[in-house]
Amino acid sequence: MPCEWTEKVSLYLDDELSSEEATAVRVHVGTCLPCRTAYNDFVRLRAELKSTPAPPAPMVQYAALHAILGEPAPPWWRRRLTIPAPVFALTVLLALVGGYVLPRITNRTAPTTSQTRQPAMPQAPSKPEPVIDFSRYDHGGRATLVVVKKTVLPATGARS
Amino acid sequence: MNARRSGIAQLLFWALAIGICAFGLGRAGSQPTTAATVSRIQFCITAIEAHSNTPNLISETLIEGPPGTDFNLNLKSKGFVLTTRFLTDLLPDQRVEMRAALETRRYLGQSDHNLPLYEIDTQRQSVLVGTDEAAVLFPFGQEGDSDSFKIVITQNPIERTAKRPMPLEIKLVKPAPNGEIEVTARKIPHRFVARLALVRNGQTLAQGESSCRLEAVQEIKLIPAGAAPETLHQLPVAVALTVSDFTRSRPQDTVGIHFDVLQSDPAGAVKSLVRNGAGVGTLGEPLKYDLTNFLSLPNTGTCELIFTIRLAEGESSD
Structure with a gap:
């Protein structure tokens, strides 16, 4: 015949009773045979649970499963990727649009205006260029524009 | 149900993919594929110093653009600045008319109040340059041949084959050592048609x-x-009109004008009714000036001089 204190025995083992209740349970277990039997059963069950090894990790289980089935995991380049069809369609669509638009954007980098400025000066050389002293040519004369035959020009290596 | 959805998605995908490919092919097909011959003009601008009769190339710049390409050439040195603007027009005989506006600014010293004094000279010159000739600019004047500095400009009309409009190009073959010489270029319309009307009360x-x-x-x-x-x-x-400037603008391009209004009597004497009139207006749109107080006309009312400037045939603002 089960005793009404049996549940308190379980709570006692779980250390969930106050000190007064725990003292009362201890006294009761010493005098009640069903409760003492339950107490012994609970203690033995806990000892068995503690001695049981923990279950293996999922990856270990996976490897063990493949070891049992005898099929090694395929290399990454042979694995199949499963994606929804709309995602695949959207990916290809974006690739096509990108391939169509990108060349046209890069083509626009060519100058389109009819006003062009002189290209930027090249990077400064490591050895500074000598400063041209134009003042030695300045005798206070007025700027002049004349036309001459190319043949009278000195050869300078220019492309004229 | 899932199979049906997948089928619809695939159908949608292929429809879009084919549509895009077709659009791309259509665009490619609409591009001009036939090459056309394009008239171009090349200018070679070289700065040469001749020291003790030994020429030395200081800088060289190549400009290539459509006929009518203009360029600016600036020279800066200690105490001296030269600013030039060359308007060029290719003539049927392959000569190029160069209309040059030259301005020099030379440091002369300091005033009694310790302010800098400059000698500023502005002039306009026009020259015709053939393919076997060169325009030679002497920034400091032409005095002696042994020690001189000059900028030589040659022109070369060419024809190129191109599938699309070619841009204006500047190639800096040899820059001046410290950037003393700067070259810029642009292409704007040179020829216009001006229509003037003197209007009183409409x-x-x-x-x-x-x-x-x-x-x-x-x-x-x-x-x-x-x-x-x-x-x-x-x-x-009569009106002495100068179209002084053209500016690309949006929504429409603009032109600047300067003008004098002249009136002549039977004896041939000319007097100015209006001097140094100026303004900026939209290309092709009327530009109005109230001359009521300048004209001695009977039955006076509001008397306006209306300018309408448009591009000449064959000119393009692009």
């Missing part, structure tokens, strides 16, 4: 029309109309 009294070149003075006589008072027949009015 009625045209006189009008005239003429072609104009950029930065060139053009005298346009206003021919009296039927409603013109006798004064305009006896004392005809």
Whole structure:
């Protein structure tokens, strides 16, 4: 015949009773045979649970499963990727649009205006260029524009 | 149900993919694939110093663009600045007319108040340069040949084959050591048609029309109309007009004008009714000036001089 204190025995083992209740349970277990039997059963069950090894990790289980089935995991380049069809369609669509638009954007980098400025000066050389002293040519004369035959020009290596 | 959805998605995908491919092919097909011959003009600008009769190339710049390409050439050195603007026009005989505006600014010293003094000289010159010739600019004047500095400009009309409009190009073959010489280039319209009308109370009294070149003075006589008072027949009015500038703008391009209004008497004497008039207006749109106080006309009302400037045939603002 089960005793009404049996549940308190379980709570006692779980250390969930106050000190007064725990003292009362201890006294009761010493005098009640069903409760003492339950107490012994609970203690033995806990000892068995503690001695049981923990279950293996999922990856270990996976490897063990493949070891049992005898099929090694395929290399990454042979694995199949499963994606929804709309995602695949959207990916290809974006690739096509990108391939169509990108060349046209890069083509626009060519100058389109009819006003062009002189290209930027090249990077400064490591050895500074000598400063041209134009003042030695300045005798206070007025700027002049004349036309001459190319043949009278000195050869300078220019492309004229 | 899932199989049906997947089928619809695939159908949608292929429809879009094929549509895009077709659009791309259509665009590619619409591009001009036939090459055309394009007239171009090349300018080679070289700066040369001749020290003790030994020429030395200081800088070289190549410009290539459509006929009518203009360029600016600036020289900066200690105490001296040269600013030039060259308007060029290719003539049928392959010569190039260069209209140059030159300005020099030379440091002379300091005033009694310790302010810098400059000698500023502005001049305009026009030269014709053949393919076997060169325009030579002496920034400091042409004095002696042993020690001189000059900038030589040669031109070369060429034809190129191209599938699409070719841009203006500047190639800096040899830059000046410290950037003393700067070259810029642009292409803007040079030829315009100016239509002038003298209007009183909405009625045209006189009008005239003429072609104009950029930065060139053009005298346009206003021919009296039927409603013109006798004064305009006896004392005809003319306008000395200069289209001074063209500016690309949005929504429409603009032109700048300078003008004098002249009136001549039967004896041939000319007096200015308006001097140094100026303004900026939209290309092709009327630009109005109230001349009521300048014209001595009977039955006075509001008398306006209306300018309408448009591009000449064959010119393009692009």
